[in-house]
Amino acid sequence: MHDLRSIRENPEGFDAGLAARGAEPVAGRILEIDEKRRAVTTRGQEAQARRNDASKAIGAAMGRGEIELAEELKAEVAEIKHTLPALEEEGKALGEELDALLAALPNLPASDVPKGADEAGNVETARWGQQRNFEFDPKEHADLGPPLGLEFETAAEMSGARFAFLRGQMARLERALGQFMLDLQTGQRGYTECIVPLLVREEALYGTGQLPKFAEDNFRTTDDRWLIPTAEVSLTNSVREQILDDLSNPIRLTALTPCFRSEAGAAGKDTRGYIRQHQFYKVELVAICRDEDHETEHEHMVRSAEQVLEALDLPYRRMLLCTGDMGFGARKTFDLEVWLPGQGAYREISSVSWCGEFQARRMNARYRGENGKPAFVHTLNGSGLAVGRTLVAVLENYQQADGSVLVPEALKPYMGGIERLTPQG
Missing domain, CATH: 1.10.287.40 (Serine-tRNA synthetase, tRNA binding domain)
Structure with a gap:
């Protein structure tokens, strides 16, 4: 607002x-x-x-x-x-x-956001990691995954398109990724783990900006509750209608949840594979801070997402989004794009946004400043990371000529002794 x-x-x-x-x-x-x-x-x-x-x-x-x-x-x-x-x-x-x-109006861009109509106007600001050299033609995950337990046809038979069924070693890998991300964010980056509602009332989605403009992108139940499209909704709304007594230190929250999106605005995009699903897991990062702390907190959140990719040794680049490509509630956004050798392209795996007072005004979330007067908080949110997309990146970057996939070193403690995913007969 x-x-x-x-x-x-x-x-x-x-x-x-x-x-x-x-x-x-x-x-x-x-x-x-x-x-x-x-x-x-x-x-x-x-x-x-x-x-x-x-x-x-x-x-x-x-x-x-x-x-x-x-x-x-x-x-x-x-x-x-x-x-x-x-x-x-x-x-x-x-x-x-x-x-x-x-x-119905989007947030206004910060003064240092580049102007542009769409993703072509985004600006690369950093790049990390070396793209692997393969002695064979690397496969896309949609071709590589099914023999390893990433099944699309099984899910389609019961749920339709944009769903997946993960079995055995593949399911273990996805669970390992989520647990690894949570441990990193809570153990090293100062975020407090939360378990949050997956169903929320309309005012919660209004507070974070999904409603009323993007109702068709979300799933609604028959009793007028909504499935969360991201844990940002639940985490950010945890301070709604409050006046926080002390915000000298930012509040940092994280949660690993299923997310649900109708993808109504993405018709025809990524219909094949595991990139864009109606249901997926994501580790969300949310920060509540004062105006004077937002730049430092934004950088901290971006680095929190980047460190997951670096720990997994996945090459990525940081993109500053232009005015025409930012989300509805954002004032400034950095996207992280991971390298996918099977596609031969960088693809978004995290979006980290500073929203200013935009969400706080919709939620009436304030804090008491040094003068004792209430002021609106600033909110930030980002993916730390999207678990399914990280799974895709691991599959494509760690694939072997025989169709197997090596488990990254950082994930081995979570895999119960599995060091390689192998095709199942």
């Missing part, structure tokens, strides 16, 4: 920020509705004050024997009593119209 006061003070700057994200200018419409709403509120307050004054004057007039004046005042009070509900309804309708307009 946006700060209405800042829009009043700088409507041109607000529209310029929206334009950088490919959105139409709306500051004029916002200010028009806001002015009407404030005018109605003022009229209501003036009417209520006049009603109170007239009510008091009735008794005084009766005491003086001014019956005619008292009757006139009674009629005026009755008229105001009739008018007030209409003013209240008008103000409420204008407020709802304004809230709906603001809720």
Whole structure:
């Protein structure tokens, strides 16, 4: 949600920020509705004050024997009593119209975010690791995985497209990846592990920005709860409607959860393989901090994701997303893209975003500053990492000529003695 006061003070700057994200200018419409709403509120307050004054004057007039004046005042009070509900309804309708307009607008980009219409405008800022040289043509995971236990047809028979069935050693590898990531984030990076609800109410998804604009991308139950598209929803909403007494140290939270996405906006993308699924596991990272700490915290979160890739010896690059490729709630985003030799391309495996006050305003999440006055927190979120996509990267980078896959050194303590995934007959 946006700060209405800042829009009043700088409507041109607000529209310029929206334009950088490919959105139409709306500051004029916002200010028009806001002015009407404030005018109605003022009229209501003036009417209520006049009603109170007239009510008091009735008794005084009766005491003086001014019956005619008292009757006139009674009629005026009755008229105001009739008018007030209409003013209240008008103000409420204008407020709802304004809230709906603001809720549908994306966050404004930070000043150092490069301008661009789509992913072509993203900027590579760092690269790590050496791409492996294979003495054979490396396979894509969708071809390599089925003999090892990554089954797509089995899942499709019971659930349809964009589901997978993992069996035996492959299931163990996915579990190992999730546990390894959690241990790294909690043991080395200062995050507190959480187990969170997978079903949330509408206001939780509104708080983190998935609703109302992206309802079709999420799964809804018959009792009006929603399956979380990421643990960001549950973790970030853990501070909703609160005023935190002390935020001198950022709150860092992490969770390994299933995630559920309808992928309505990704029709035709990555229909083959394990890259884009309706159901997948992810280790999510969330931070709650003060404005003055957000840059340091953003870098800390990016490094927390990068260290997973480095521990697994998976080559990656860091990308600063342009204005046209950032998520709805982000002010600044770094994507990490892992090298997939089977595809011969870098693919996104983590997205780490600073959201400023955008989510906090929607959740009414604040902290008490040094002056004792409440201020909105800043929120950050990122993947540390997407487990399924990391599985894909391990398969493609550690594949062998005979179709087997070596287990990375960092995962061996989690694999119960399995050091190589081998094709099953």
